[in-house]
Amino acid sequence: MDKQQIAAYLQEKNIDHVKFAFADIDGVLRGKLIHRDKFLDGLKDGFGFCDVVFGWDSADVCYDNVELTGWHTGYPDKYCRIDLNTMRHIPWQNDTTFFLADFTQSDGSAVPACPRSLLKKVIKQCEDMGYHPEFSQEFEWFNFSESPKSLQEKGFANLDTLTPGMFGYSILRPSQQSAFYYDLFNQLNKFNVPIEGLHTETGPGVYEAAIQHDHALAAADNATLFKTAVKEIASLHGITATFMAKWNADLPGCSGHIHQSLWSKDKSQNLFSSATDANKMSDVMKHYLAGQLYCLPHLLPMYAPTINSYKRLVEGAWAPTTVTWGFDNRTTALRVINDTVGHTRLETRIPGSDTNPYLAIAAALASGLYGIKNKLELTIPNTVGNGYKDAAHGILHTNLKEAAVAMQSSDIAKELFGDDFVQHFTQTRMWEWRQYSKAVTDWELKRYFEII
Structure with missing residues (x-):
């Protein structure tokens, strides 16, 4: 479904929240539960996420040896984008609507540490x-x-x-x-x-x-x-x-x-x-x-x-x-x-x-x-x-x-x-x-x- 169809679906089903997640460098899913309005608003420009998610390990301890982010950058936001093709429902969580996201931007550029974006680039070559x-x-x-x-x-x-x-x-x-x-x-x-x-x-x-x-x-x-x-x-x-x-x-x-x-x-x-x-x-x-x-x-x-x-x-x-x-x-x-x-x-x-x-x-x-x-x-x-x-x-x-x-x-x-x-x-x-x-x-x- 496209954005309009998804918006209509959420309205029709009276769904007021959506969960989304992305994989970090270790393959650990990081994400949020957000209100429907925030979800729909973010489909155009993406969702800001503190880039510490690419600057810490699986135990949330900050790396001291990476250039991408750190205390030296102030850990700013980077924008992830939801892939609407990944829509599904979590049956063991009251059928919560769920999406996957990654850090591929509209111009095709990506955060180098984003695993899903990296795979997408390889697939395009293929x-x-x-x-x-x-x-x-x-x-x-x-x-x-x-x-x-x-x-x-x-x-x-x-x-x-x-x-x-x-x-x-x-x-x-x-x-x-x-x-x-x-x-x-x-x-x-x-x-x-x-x-x-x-x-x-x-x-x-x-x-x-x-x-x-x-x-x-x-x-x-x-x-x-x-x-x-x-x-x-x-x-x-x-x-x-x-x-x-x-x-x-x-x-x-x-x-x-x-x-x-x-x-x-x-x-x-x-x-x-x-x-x-x-x-x-x-x-x-x-x-x-x-x-x-x-x-x-x-x-x-x-x-x-x-x-x-x-x-x-x-x-x-x-x-x-x-x-x-x-x-x-x-x-x-x-x-x-x-x-x-x-x-x-x-x-x-x-x-x-x-x-x-x-x-x-x-x-x-x-x-x-x-x-x-x-x-x-x-x-x-x-x-x-x-x-x-x-x-x-x-x-x-x-x-x-x-x-x-x-x-x-x-x-x-x-x-x-x-x-x-x-x-x-x-x-x-x-x-x-x-x-x-x-x-x-x-x-x-x-x-x-x-x-x-």
Whole structure:
């Protein structure tokens, strides 16, 4: 609907308030509940938002190493704009009308730190090349019979998982939590975040959901909304959901795999598929795949953005550690799925569930397009067998500092996303590393407190 239609709808339904939100650099949704009149008035010029939302971390601690905003600028307002195409209703909040926003201005310029604006720029490049980008992200996450208050009281230790034991693809476990399980599926679909499948994964209280594929921007919107929606629905059942990549050293990590393909503009032809190629892969797909492999070491923080991300990227944890690809191989960084023409796609397996979907999808799409633009040859052979043992073409950085330093100095990253974004984003990752480096962990206490 356009502005006039939405205004008429709100008037007809006697809706006097609207909620809107945007994703910050960590993928955390920030937003407001505003009066209908303010909402309609702001559709022309945007809504002023204190730009501290791009100047602090996920704990609202202000960065001291970014140029975009800070005490040196006085933290002024920047204007975000609501995307009317994202209108939906929150069924578990009395059908509150909801919109997504970003910081793309009417002249096409954007705040360099706005993840959704960055993805929109990459998508425009893709569409200007004649492609329709089809994407989807899937998530694993753990559920606990805890509240935010009980987590604090317990010091995040000795937590009560929703269910016990390792029971992947269980029919029994969801039936024991059927109210929550079916509420997730039904409420998310009503929220216009359509779920393709939902099941338990191996681990106590862990679920996995695949979101239906869609245009890249809608897919990133759905993935971002999915994470917050799951947390809100869970809280109504006395449950806390976490999307940490690895919350427990002894349990599997949580993935956020990205599935993608390029189609003709009218979506009639999957341009990744070829009937004449021995492996059913088109030249477009091969160049795209080669681009992701080539760019991967330059963009790793966009796939693995937290300290915790790298606790998942270890051998034998169902997450990749090497620059590899393979056919239906879950030990490689990139997995080619080509069983049918319609299903032919690439799965990028590096991201965990802690990713910012806008940045992870932007990284995947931009690096794939880089391969197409430069006609990169797929010189790295496909891995057969254990991808952890195939380090001939490189290994992934093992911590956030290494990955951020590499991206900060990368000409490839700057070519793809611009110097302003690269500098801001990598500085926020370096800040994250500094906060971690000052922390005294439980591991250190247990190892050194008495003995040393």
